[in-house]
Amino acid sequence: MDVTLPPPLMVSTGFLPTGSFLESLIQISNEVTTMEKIPSTQTKNVSTMIRRIKLLSSLFEDIQETNSQLPPSSILCLTELYSVIRRVKSLIQTCKEDSCLWNLVRAESISNQFYVIVKEMSRALDILPLSLLKIAADTREQVELLHKQVKRVDLLVDSREIQRREDLLQVMMASSCASKNSKSKGIIDFEKLKVIMTQIGLRTPLDYEEEISKLEAESEKQAGTGGVIVVSNINNLISLVSLSKSMVFSKEDHKTAQEDDTRQCMGQNSQQHHHSATQSMVINIPDEYRCPISLDLMLDPVIVASGHTYDRVSIAQWINSGHHTCPKSGQRLIHMALIPNYALKSLIHQFCQENNIPITDGATSSSSSSQLERSPSSKRKLPEKALDYISATKAAMDAVKMTAEFLVGKLAMGSLDIQRQAAYELRLLAKTGMDNRRIISEAGAIPFLVTLLSSHDPRIQENAVTTLLNLSIFENNKVLIVAAGAIDSIVDVLGSGKTMEARENAAATIFSLSIIHDYKVIIGSRPKAIPSLVGLLKDGTTAGKRDAATALFNLALYSVNKVNVVLSGAVPLLIDLLMDDKAGITDDALAVLALLLGCSEGLEEIRKSKVLVPILIDLLRFGSPKGKENSITLLLGLCKDGGDEVARRLLMNPRSIPSLQSLAADGSMKAQRKADALLRLLNRCCSHSRNPVV
Numbered sequence: 001m002d003v004t005l006p007p008p009l010m011v012s013t014g015f016l017p018t019g020s021f022l023e024s025l026i027q028i029s030n031e032v033t034t035m036e037k038i039p040s041t042q043t044k045n046v047s048t049m050i051r052r053i054k055l056l057s058s059l060f061e062d063i064q065e066t067n068s069q070l071p072p073s074s075i076l077c078l079t080e081l082y083s084v085i086r087r088v089k090s091l092i093q094t095c096k097e098d099s100c101l102w103n104l105v106r107a108e109s110i111s112n113q114f115y116v117i118v119k120e121m122s123r124a125l126d127i128l129p130l131s132l133l134k135i136a137a138d139t140r141e142q143v144e145l146l147h148k149q150v151k152r153v154d155l156l157v158d159s160r161e162i163q164r165r166e167d168l169l170q171v172m173m174a175s176s177c178a179s180k181n182s183k184s185k186g187i188i189d190f191e192k193l194k195v196i197m198t199q200i201g202l203r204t205p206l207d208y209e210e211e212i213s214k215l216e217a218e219s220e221k222q223a224g225t226g227g228v229i230v231v232s233n234i235n236n237l238i239s240l241v242s243l244s245k246s247m248v249f250s251k252e253d254h255k256t257a258q259e260d261d262t263r264q265c266m267g268q269n270s271q272q273h274h275h276s277a278t279q280s281m282v283i284n285i286p287d288e289y290r291c292p293i294s295l296d297l298m299l300d301p302v303i304v305a306s307g308h309t310y311d312r313v314s315i316a317q318w319i320n321s322g323h324h325t326c327p328k329s330g331q332r333l334i335h336m337a338l339i340p341n342y343a344l345k346s347l348i349h350q351f352c353q354e355n356n357i358p359i360t361d362g363a364t365s366s367s368s369s370s371q372l373e374r375s376p377s378s379k380r381k382l383p384e385k386a387l388d389y390i391s392a393t394k395a396a397m398d399a400v401k402m403t404a405e406f407l408v409g410k411l412a413m414g415s416l417d418i419q420r421q422a423a424y425e426l427r428l429l430a431k432t433g434m435d436n437r438r439i440i441s442e443a444g445a446i447p448f449l450v451t452l453l454s455s456h457d458p459r460i461q462e463n464a465v466t467t468l469l470n471l472s473i474f475e476n477n478k479v480l481i482v483a484a485g486a487i488d489s490i491v492d493v494l495g496s497g498k499t500m501e502a503r504e505n506a507a508a509t510i511f512s513l514s515i516i517h518d519y520k521v522i523i524g525s526r527p528k529a530i531p532s533l534v535g536l537l538k539d540g541t542t543a544g545k546r547d548a549a550t551a552l553f554n555l556a557l558y559s560v561n562k563v564n565v566v567l568s569g570a571v572p573l574l575i576d577l578l579m580d581d582k583a584g585i586t587d588d589a590l591a592v593l594a595l596l597l598g599c600s601e602g603l604e605e606i607r608k609s610k611v612l613v614p615i616l617i618d619l620l621r622f623g624s625p626k627g628k629e630n631s632i633t634l635l636l637g638l639c640k641d642g643g644d645e646v647a648r649r650l651l652m653n654p655r656s657i658p659s660l661q662s663l664a665a666d667g668s669m670k671a672q673r674k675a676d677a678l679l680r681l682l683n684r685c686c687s688h689s690r691n692p693v694v
Contacts, residue, residue, distance in 0.1 A: 021075075022064045023028050025082055029057035032089050039095040040201035042101040044158050044284045045114040046095065049088055052121065053349065055146050056081060062135040071132045073366035080124035083120065099214035100200040101237050104165050111157045122150040140348055145344060149288055154341050168196055171240065180232035208245040212238055275542050291347050292328050293318060297352075301336035301345050306331045309341050329537050334518060339476050340438075400436055403429065405441040411448040416457055421450060423463035431472035447469065447542055453489035458498035465493050468503045474511040482513065487523060495532035504544035507536055511551035520554065532566040537577070542584055544575065549588035553595060562599040571596065571605040586623070590630035597637040605637060620659035625668055632663065632674040639681050647685045659680070 032053045040047050060078075063070070070078075091113055095103055105111060125147040130140055171193050202208055215676075219234040219679075258568040291311035292296045305538045306326035309320075315338065318327055325332050340580040352358075407429070410422035426445060429436050445467070452464035468486065471477045490513075493504035511531065513519045523529050533555075536548035552570060555561045571591070577589040596602030608614065620688040664675035 001600070004214070020080065022060055023076060023079060025060045025085070026057060027148070028085050029053050030058060032092065033057060035096075036416055037096065039092070039103070040199070041099050041107070041161060042095050042110055042114070042158070045111060046092055047284050048156070048286055049092070049114060049117070051354075052118075052146060053085055053088060054148070054350075054354075055142050055347075056085070058139050059135065059143050062139045063133060068134055073127070073129045077124050077128040080127075081121070082126060084117060084121045087120075088677055091117065096486075097214075097239075099211060099218055099690060100202065100232065101168070101211065101216065102218050103501065104161060104168065104200060105233070105237075107161045107165060108157055111155060113122055115153070115155045116599065117651045118150050118153050122147070122153075124531055125150065141150070141342070142347060145347065151580040156409070157216045160164070163235065164196055164199055165440065168193065168240075171196070178434070193240075197241075197244055205245060208241055212241050215241065216393060234266045236489060270383045288344075289351060291315075297357075298348060301341040301348065303341050304338065305333040308342060312358075339479065342442075359537070397435060397439065400429065400439050401443065404440045404445065407446060408440075411445065412454065419452065419455075420457060420460045420463065423460055423467060427463045427467040427470065430467050434474050437471050437477060440467075441474070441477045441480055446477070446480050446486075450459055450481070450484045450486045450489055453493055456498075458502070461493060461498050462502040462505070465490065465497070465502050465509060467689070469505050469509040469512060472509055478513055478519070482519060485520075487513070487526065491523075491526050491529045491532060494536070497530050500541065500544065501541075503532075503536060504540055505545050507533055507540075507544065507551050509545040511547060511554055514551065514554040515646060521559065522559040524555050524558060524564060528639065530555065530561065530564045534570045534573065534642050537570065537573045546585045546588055549574070549577075549585055549592055550694075553588070553592045556592060556595045559599065562596055565592075566596055566599065566601045566605050571602065572609070573610050575609050575615070577608075580610070580618075585676065586619070587630070588625050590619070590623075590634070594630040594633045594637075600637045606634070607646065612655065613646060617650070617653055617659060620654065620663060625671070629661060629671050629674070632660075632671055634676060636674055636681070638676065639685075644685065647682055651682060651686060 026163075030168055033050055035050070038050075042225055062683040091110075096109065125143070126145075128143070130143060135143075192402070202211055215234055215238045219238070222230050222234060285297050291301075291314045292308065293310055293314040296311065296314075298309070298311040301309045302310050302312045302315060304315060304326055305328050308326055308328045310327070316325075319333075364560075404426070407422045407426050410418050411426070415423060426449075428438060430520075449464045449468050449471075452460050453468075455464065457463045468481055468490070472481055490506050490509050493502050493508065495503075497503040497506060510523055510533070514523055533548045533552050536544050537552075540548060552565055556565050574593050578586055593606060597606060616631045616635050619627050623631055635646070635650065639650070660675045660679050660682075663671045664679060665672075667675060
């Protein structure tokens with residue numbers, strides 16, 4: 001039979017002032033959240049429900065602190081929530097006061113009552129006008145997340161309780177057989193029975209006596225309405241508990257336990273505290289706080305492109321191992337960015353604080369969850385220096401957040417002079433530290449900075465694009481920058497920026513964004529992007545030419561972009577840069593040329609150069625290890641597939657063969673492999689004409 005719940009309470013706001021109403025909500029919420037002892041059955045449902053009530057209590061307190069008139073539409077919702085919390089309190093008290101074994105037998109029925117209440121909570125939150133309430137942003141996010149969770153919650157029946165019930169029924173059957181034949185008493189597994197009883201909170205003879213009393217009271221209550229079978233089952237449970245008590249405890253144990261119970265009654269309740277601590281040793285982690293991959297507590301929850309949340313460590317390992325799909329849905333990820341789920345992280349941190357679980361940024365979720373399962377009640381003390389460091393770091397982050405929000409406000413509403421100064425200070429703030437870059441983007445800076453890229457003020461434009469460059473170093477900000485429609489504006493600055501520094505930093509920003517493969521495609525599809533980078537190769541400073549070359553290299557990794565780079569006239573400029581000692585970007589230029597060799601247009605354009613082969617031969621001798629590798633790659637590519645003319649020019653140069661032989665013996669593994677291949681190719685070419693290469 002279901003637990004009887006009180007009827008919904010309809011609070012008449014016409015007779016109850018708003019302040020008194022909120023006080024009543026807070027009071028009943030506190031009565032639920034401060035219950036001293038969680039029932040030994042329905043532990044998951046009870047702990048999850050208490051956590052939800054705590055979140056609602058924060059909402060009520062925030063509303064009360066504003067001391068403002070509640071909108072009429074919120075009164076109905078709060079009245080419904082009062083009724084829900086009142087029913088939660090009644091149901092939890094019933095679970096605590098009733099027989100543990102009888103609750104175990106009715107596990108599905110009681111779980112369904114929790115489920116019905118959660119759905120009522122969901123319907124109440126459906127009509128909560130959050131946008132009209134003056135509450136803190138973090139409270140708003142937590143209530144929104146709670147609303148989403150309760151809307152999609154399913155019936156929760158603890159599988160461990162079901163297993164305990166099955167074990168109990170097996171023992172009851174054995175007990176029934178034993179009662180019919182006293183000689184068969186030995187078939188009852190009393191060790192197994194003791195484990196079951198301990199799991200539901202029966203540890204001392206006094207606990208057994210209380211359980212028997214509760215079962216007898218339940219039998220009397222069910223006698224009029226439950227039927228003969230129900231009463232018979234309860235009586236069987238009474239017999240089982242009595243038998244268990246007599247067999248599990250020896251006379252000495254019983255005597256010792258009686259002495260302990262006597263001391264407890266006299267007020268010395270240290271043993272009671274021990275049991276309480278033992279009960280609290282196992283903390284049930286809510287399923288929504290577990291990573292779907294590792295099933296451990298998420299310390300750093302992040303959202304992937306599919307919208308699902310995982311722990312950063314687990315999903316990063318998944319992606320780094322070559323997977324490009326969402327583990328939960330199988331959906332292909334359109335990008336690999338990991339967006340922090342700050343609302344969920346806040347709830348998890350609150351959960352950890354409430355359960356005395358240490359939160360360490362450097363720890364993996366797996367290890368932390370393991371510690372949680374094994375010893376959640378043990379409090380770890382950090383050294384004073386560590387605490388001071390944490391406090392200082394938090395204070396510094398709070399200061400950065402306050403500064404960022406202030407500066408973003410100036411970007412949005414200030415005059416030209418104020419915008420110029422705010423953009424410059426954000427540029428400096430974003431220059432150092434990943435935390436700074438994250439905080440600035442969270443403050444909403446990116447859309448305003450994108451708008452300022454079109455400013456006619458040279459300094460504002462320069463500071464805006466440089467700030468975006470600095471912000472893009474933080475991986476998640478790349479997604480936010482592109483989502484804000486920044487690419488077209490960045491390309492415009494690259495091609496016709498007010499200052500050379502703005503153009504060069506636009507090139508560096510394109511390089512940073514194009515690290516993500518999908519953005520290579522998007523940027524390359526902009527007609528002005530690649531030609532503007534090629535133009536910077538010609539007109540930029542040394543740093544600008546390097547930024548342009550590295551950006552072109554990244555874009556050319558996408559095969560379609562290679563052709564556009566060649567058609568934009570990059571090859572002659574890159575070859576010229578190989579001879580420009582002042583430019584100092586020989587390796588970058590070589591890398592781009594080696595990449596362009598992979599398309600027919602690039603190969604044809606590179607072969608037109610009359611000066612490239614001698615330069616490459618010199619670089620075989622005097623270049624950097626990476627330069628030597630790319631030089632051999634170019635020479636090998638030029639000699640293959642109809643490159644007889646290049647092969648002859650190599651054979652005619654007295655320095656080429658010794659340089660190749662030296663690299664084949666002493667170069668890097670890649671250089672050795674390519675040098676051997678080029679020597680074999682030259683040897684075949686030479687054998688067709690005259691003496692082979694020695």
